[in-house]
Amino acid sequence: MNLTRYKEVCRVCALEKDFSFLQNGDETIVGDKGITLSGGQKARINLARAVYKNAEIYLLDDPLSAVDMHVGKQLYDNCILDFLRGKCVLLITHQLQYLRNV
DSSP states (O other): OOHHHHHEEEEEEHHHHHHHHTGGGGOOBTTTBBBBOOOOHHHHHHHHHHHHHHSSSEEETTTTTTHHHHHHHHIIIIIIITTTSSEEEEEEOGGGGGGOOO
16 A cells, blocks of 8 residues: 555545544544444545546546535545646546636
8 A cells, every 4th residue: 555645535535634634534433333434524525535546547427426515526626636647537526616717
């Protein structure tokens, strides 16, 4: 695992604060025998898993739908526009405010 890339992905996907609240940080067990996550946390973790892979093409199906407006703007600016700059990104969204910059 590339620790530098991992930390940067956690930052651009706004996960650092969430991990700081979990008992075992990013190693906390979630799911059936662990804690539950909010819809927004699940969405950000799924986005982080996708962008960590360093692909050339990303199909993002409404990744901002489960997060509030402030976090959505952070994800859009830091992850989609900046971190994925130079990649082919197909963003599907119902939030038209993000489409003004394309």
